[in-house]
Amino acid sequence: MAALPIAPAPAALPSLQLSAKYSALHVDAARTNATLEASCAWGNTSDGGMDRLTCNNDDKSVRDWFIAETKKYGCHQRIDEMGNIFAIRPGQNNSLAPIGLGSHLDTQPTGGKYDGILGVVCGIEVLQVLHASNITTYAPVAVVNWTNEEGARFPPAMLCSGVWGGEFTVKYAQGRQDPEGHTLGGELKRIGYLGPTPCSFDANPLLAHFEVHIEQGPILDVAEKPVGIVRGVQSIRWYNVGIQGREAHTGTTPMDRRSDALLGAAKMIVETNRIVTETDVAPRGGRATIAVVNSSPQSINTIAGKVSLGLDIRAPADSDVELIERQCREAFAVICQQHGLELTFDNFWASPALNFDPIMVSCVKQSAAELGCDMEIVSGAGHDSVYTARKVPTAMIFVRCRDGVSHHPAEYSREEDCAAGAEALLGAVLRYDDYIRR
Amino acid sequence: MAALPIAPAPAALPSLQLSAKYSALHVDAARTNATLEASCAWGNTSDGGMDRLTCNNDDKSVRDWFIAETKKYGCHQRIDEMGNIFAIRPGQNNSLAPIGLGSHLDTQPTGGKYDGILGVVCGIEVLQVLHASNITTYAPVAVVNWTNEEGARFPPAMLCSGVWGGEFTVKYAQGRQDPEGHTLGGELKRIGYLGPTPCSFDANPLLAHFEVHIEQGPILDVAEKPVGIVRGVQSIRWYNVGIQGREAHTGTTPMDRRSDALLGAAKMIVETNRIVTETDVAPRGGRATIAVVNSSPQSINTIAGKVSLGLDIRAPADSDVELIERQCREAFAVICQQHGLELTFDNFWASPALNFDPIMVSCVKQSAAELGCDMEIVSGAGHDSVYTARKVPTAMIFVRCRDGVSHHPAEYSREEDCAAGAEALLGAVLRYDDYIRR
């Protein structure tokens, strides 16, 4: 992946050496993996992965578990109006907002047991380490379960960290609908997780946000490194594309008298792929995918009159996402012209490229260095940390996953790599707590 | 459309001059159109067309109406185990099977008010003419409502005339499922139309079968003729195509490490179109369409792992359908190779090209000639007459429809053209009745 221009570091970074009190603390690998196992007791695992869509009954069950589990380690909980759960362990100075350790417990429909889940589990492991050693951090610490990070059931992704970070209004987010027309707000209410706390940084602040996440790509696996330092996140835009043609009989309508919306859609899918594999943007890491298609009237002998597509464009640089978008728009217009189709092209979500906070990244770097890891990565996926970064210093740790496979039931990270993620997180959080205390 | 080789006519066609008793009979145009209107009282007409899928509650209502209506003109009814309804008006010689006047009352989801419906309505108009003039034909006459001709809810098309004609077993047909998993047998039972009569020519024979249908193509409209003589029906095959790829993250999976089932499917749709528009089969009238697509897991940030397509191939000659199929298979295999996909390719329905019975066609020709019409057409669509032709002499009459539009809410035939269809049917039936009597 091409480089994201890195933000200039502060002229002099403070020392981030761990204090004596903290330097003896370590995670328990077996316990970390047992917690991961426990957190996967709910959800459809029949394909070997995890299918736990936002606000289904399994999501309710794992939330109940999350609350019971974090209570054991001295936390009280705050649930906000987007169902985000903050499990807060008090510090010495509770006038400070907590240092957040967040990720998500929802998954893709064909997801794995690591994407998001591992980040919450590593947060819980940090709580367990502190609890077992009877340590009170200077700042409070909060493990956060962000709602609907995947956006699989209620697009877009990172929706509820997005509300907290000021990108979306509560009204917009609560009103998002699944394909059956259920709203996120209604579903939160149904499962008892429409909480009383306003969903915003102002009403319910954090001091900072760390997130462990599986890499979901092949870089660490190829480099044979358990963890990596995430420098930033690439640019993402999502689109709803609508194509209107004309229904007609497949058997009687001459080929040259058709406005076949599905043929047009197919050409758009092929063209989108061509743009990111054969033009200028390809070597700069441009990616574009169409994974959602709906066609009407879905009758084998009636030419499709209406098709909708979901388009996902990404690149390290915002300008390349814009370029791919422009090329798609132009290509789609030509296809519509050629087939007598009408187009709607709605960019309903944009997440610009971003760099994480240099001090937070330094905390991760020093912590990872103790595990012999110094690899820096730009994330290809979006994460809740993208939106926390709008409000508070944020950084991320990536954990190696086998063959870079994610959003697939075969997604897998080794037990020792999961524990390395927790260890890197522990070191980073304690370094930041030391830094705040000074 | 290229010519279908016409079957040799018998050495000497019998005279098909109408007897004096019959030659004064004519249809009533206003009454025909009033019946058409009445038959459209049930079904979703909100888009200006007609959405009345097989065995929904509207289909039940229009069947009840059909029975009540045909009773008025001296008919008793027989309902078979596929829900086909035979409304039989006795003749002078009831040891003969009835002359069938059949078509269908089910529609496409985005269908019109004429496809199928007009054929049943023209049959009822013939009954009304006979009834009003107090005529008893020599052979009995039966107006038939065939179940699930469209195949839109329960593919394939012409399913229940197909059972009667020996193409499908009752078990196969009753077990066909809609996308929600309801079976045709279960739905027939639910609406009270799973009848006691065995569904077969042997158990419940007809003597012959005439069918009026809108053309659904542009030939008559261009020629400015109200009706046409259908010489035969082109070759049709339907396929289920399955494409298996690999789910993966849209943001993190490099473009060259994907097995994107939807990209493969899109290339197949484009390639199928290319085959019938740019290769040898194009000038010979080959047509191929993909109008059904289903993709999984339908999440905008997970590359599609599984796609299914519905493919419809047609041509006047069976050999061209086979050629198109072969070319599609080859092209699809190359695409799968290129993208690491697995293919299944299931030809679940084939309806070979056929010529109608020369004496029946002559009856239609002479009757149409009295309306100044002599245009002969090969049907691009399949019809119930395809399967009655397996067992009994069969012919069809086409009625002009505006711009050749069908399987679309804008489908339309003028009142005078609908009446011309009924008039041509009346003349053809009476000619055949005279022919049988002699």
Ligand SMILES: NC(=O)NCCC(=O)O
């Ligand atoms: N990590 C992850 O899969 N997040 C979902 C948002 C995205 O599609 O990048």
Ligand SMILES: NC(=O)NCCC(=O)O
């Ligand atoms: N007439 C008609 O639309 N029949 C359905 C079968 C076909 O697709 O040709």
